[in-house]
Amino acid sequence: MDTDAELDRLYRVPPEDFVAARDDAAARARADADTDAAREIAAARRPTRAAWLANLLVDDARDEVEGLLALAPVLAHAQRSLDGAALREVSAQRNRLVGALARRAAALGRAAGARVGSGVERDVRWVLESALADPDLADRVRSGRLERYERHSGFGPLGEAGSGAAGSTANADAPRRARSPQPDGGGERRHGDGELAGRRRDARRREAEHRAAQERERREAEQHARALAEAEKAVETARLAAHDAGRERDDARDRADRADGRRDDAHRRVDELTAELDRARAAAEDADRARDEADRAARDAAGRAERAEEDLARSEEALDGLRSD
Structure with a gap:
């Protein structure tokens, strides 16, 4: 028997028919003296x-x-x-x-x-x-x-989220260093320095805003992934x-x-015992009839014997009468 092919076939059988099909396949394997196949097939679960x-x-x-x-x-x-x-x-x-x-x-x-x-x-x-x-x-x-x-x-x-981007942003408005007094003409230089400082502050602010936006997006992505x-x-x-x-x-x-199987076995046993009881009853009835027939035959025989004895007695009396004459 091709065990693999037989198992493939069994696992395509509807579950309610599986046990009967499996037991039949295992029995065929045993009949073919293929004990390994029979053991493997019998071990298959529905x-x-x-x-x-x-x-x-x-x-x-x-x-x-x-x-x-x-x-x-x-x-x-x-x-x-x-x-x-x-x-x-x-x-x-x-x-x-x-x-x-x-x-x-x-x-x-x-x-x-x-x-x-x-x-x-x-x-x-x-x-x-x-x-x-x-x-x-x-x-x-x-x-x-x-x-x-x-x-x-x-x-x-899930793995832990990454450590994120850079740490907290620096304060864009950090204290400026004290400047030494300016010589003559320092007003123009101070004006230029002020424009440069303003551009730097704007750049730092934009950078901070960009980092903050990236951080928000990262956190939102992490929150969504965690929620998912x-x-x-x-x-x-x-x-x-x-x-x-x-x-x-x-x-x-x-x-x-399994309970159904045990119930079916019990019903089969009841049927067997019932059939056996019916046979015993029939045998008892046959014996009763035979006994009744034997009783009737015995009574008939007893009647015949009694009549024969009476006939014999009369015959003997008649014989005795003839002898006495």
């Missing part, structure tokens, strides 16, 4: 519905899935660099791709005859978004044998909570399936 849809999606749109996963390093770099514009751009691209792929996966599931509601489609979105942050999960998505997806820590904490990162973190927290709830739901479904 995928969640979202994981099953992701497996169908990888088969149908592998290039598009790879294109989405290729955004992981770009998105991580944008988050680390606090580049608000780049982060907005790559986040928008990610959201477009994830949405389109999730809708495509839902359509594939419906084409396979499954009911795919908005909740399951949302789960597929979370699978794809989680794969962007978790390389191991991304590899399992690529494999087409995804069973479920686990919690991840996102892209990691906090929003991403809030979405991630909600996603993880929903994932945990989904995993609990899947575990509950597994427990329900």
Whole structure:
């Protein structure tokens, strides 16, 4: 048996049919004396519905899935660099791709005859978004044998903002040094010095205003990047909570399936015991009928014996009478 091909086939089977298909494949492998294949197939776990849809999606749109996963390093770099514009751009691209792929996966599931509601489609979105942050999960998505997806820590904490531009600006109106008394003609020189000082003050003011504007822009960019990162973190927290709830739901479904199996076994045993009891009752009824027939036969035989004895007695009396004559 080609184990890889068989596992690939199994992970395309709808989750509600997975256990029966897996057990049948394992039984065929055992019948072929392929114990390794039987063991590997029997160990396969039923995928969640979202994981099953992701497996169908990888088969149908592998290039598009790879294109989405290729955004992981770009998105991580944008988050680390606090580049608000780049982060907005790559986040928008990610959201477009994830949405389109999730809708495509839902359509594939419906084409396979499954009911795919908005909740399951949302789960597929979370699978794809989680794969962007978790390389191991991304590899399992690529494999087409995804069973479920686990919690991840996102892209990691954002790096601290840079130390910024220069420190606080100097006071443009620093005290001027005391000037020594001017000789004759100093009025003209003082006038020239005043114009130069004014130009210098204007230059310092413009420079200070430029630095202040740059500082404001830097702070605004940092604030926006932090706000965006906090929003991403809030979405991630909600996603993880929903994932945990989904995993609990899947575990509950597994427990329900096992309970169904035990119930079916019990019903089969009841049916077997009922059939056995019916057979025993039929045998008892046959025995009762045989006993009744034997009783009737015994009574008939006893009557015949009694009549025979009476006949014998009369015959003996007649014989004795003849002898006495």
